[in-house]
Amino acid sequence: MSYRDLRNFTEMMRALGYTRLISMENFRNPNFPLVAEILVWLIKRFDPDADLPSEYGTEQDRVLLVRSAAQFMASKAHIKLNTKRLYQADGYAVRELLKVTSVLYDALKVNVAALGNEELMVSTPIDIASKIHELKLTRQLASQITARGATLYDLLGQEVEMRELRNNHVNRHLEMSEVETSVKEALDKVKAETVNTKQLIENVSASEISLDSKIEKKRMELERNQKRLQTLKKVRPAFLEEFERLEVELRQLYQEYLDRFRCLAYLEQQQDDAEQIEQERMAERQAATKKFLEQLKQEDKFPEGSADLFGEEDLKDEPEDAVKVGTGKANRVRIKTASGVMRKASAAAQQQRRVFGSMAPGEEDDSGSLDSDSDLLLDGDGSEILESEEEDEELELGMEGLNKPGDKRSSQSRQEHSDDDF
Structure with a gap:
């Protein structure tokens, strides 16, 4: 804030007709009531019907007033005001107010010069x-x-009677007693009122003293509690170290x-997998076994159909024991194959139960040991290998039994052809 700005502002406000005197010392310290009054007055000079909040007791009211004034000046007069400086209400606010006063002062000078030179007839809207509004007023x-004219006429009509009464009262002699x-x-009434007022004042003073004593007690109690709180904050509890140690262990x-x-x-996921x-695997083994059994059934049907290719005499010449032996071996192959499949399934189930465990306790043999290497070899993959070898031998025997009747027939046919050659 400069001295020249403050001087120009005071002179302009005096020229514009502001009623209150503004001194140089009014803006040394923040003076928001004066700034708000000047701001409202200037806006009223621009537009008398402008709607601005007149209260500025709280912070929210002050902010609303400054913001409304800035918006009004920006929209009506195209003057940009700094709301922060206006809210400071010190010398910096004078610079912002000077923007508005300068516009009004320039307009005033132009009007005065125009009236001094010539009178212009300007048609105002x-x-x-x-x-x-004026018509209503x-x-x-x-x-x-x-x-009021009717009331005055009635009173003037009563003036004759009132004059006599007035003169009588004026001329009446008052007694001193x-x-x-x-x-x-x-005087008694005034004294009574004075006594009552004094009593009220004494009561107020007594209540003030009692309130002061209560406030002092509360202040002392507050200080004592604050000191106690500080001492409690400084003292470290005995169980705090144990609490911290247990907290670390808990983590x-x-x-x-x-x-x-x-x-x-x-591990549960791995077990499920x-x-x-x-x-x-079990489903694949069962499917393979089923397919193999179907193949065996088809192979069993082939010798029965091949009997029609040879004559009935050839079949009569063949010994019945050979045919019985062939069919018996085929049946034995089927029975043994089915039993082998069942043994495999039971061995796989037992192995699965031993690997993954179960909720029931295991049965013990007379020897009392189920976890030896020999048991694992017999119950595990070794038993499957032995069973597969036995099944291969049985299948070979069955196939030999099926092929033997055919070999005999071929040998007999060869002998017959050899006789025809001779």
Whole structure:
């Protein structure tokens, strides 16, 4: 803030007709009431019907007033004001107010110069709203004048009677005793009122003293509690170290619990995957066994159909024991193959139960040991290998039994052809 700006502002406000005197010292310190009053007055000079908040007791009201004034000046006069400086209400606010006052002062100088040079007839626009308001006020005043004129006429008509009464009262001689009694009564009333007022003041002072004592007690109690709080904050509890140690142990146990839970979940997933794979293998084995049995049935049907290719005499010449032996071996192959498949399924189920475990306790043999290497070899993959070898031998025997009758027939046909050659 400069001295020149403050001087120009005061001179402009005086020229514009501001009623209150503004000194140089008014803006040394923040003075928001004065700034708000000047701001509202300047805006009213621009537009008398402008709607601005008149209260500025709270912070929200002050902010609303400054913001409304800035918006009005920006929209109506195209003057940009700094709201922060206006809210400071010090010398920097004078610079912002000077923007508005300079515009009004320049307009005033132009009007004065124009009136000094020549009188111009300027047709001003008529504000119909203001005229309607003035018309309402005129009608109201006319009605009041009429009512008061009628009242005045009635009073003037009573003036003759009132004059006599007035003269009688003026000419009446007052007795001193009556005047003294009336004055004493008035004095007594005033004294009683004074006593009551003094009592009220004493009561107020007593209540003030009691309130001061209570406030002092509360202040002392507050200070004592604050000191106690500070001492409690400085003192370290005895169980705090143990609490911190247990907290660290709890964190470690929780981390270990998380690791074990993750491992357990992973192992359960692996177990589920292994069971699924084993089930798929069992399904594949059953399908292969079923296919193999179907092939054996088809091979069993082939010798029965081949009997029609040879004559009935050839079949009669063949010994019945050979045919019985062939069919018996084929039946034996089917029976043994089915039994081998059942043994495989039972061995696989037992192996799965031993690998993954079960909720029931295991049965013990007379020897009392199920976990030896020999048991694992007999119950595990070794038993499957032995069973597969036995099944291969049985299949070879069955196939030899099926092929033997055919060989005999071929040898007999060769002998017959050899006789025909001779």
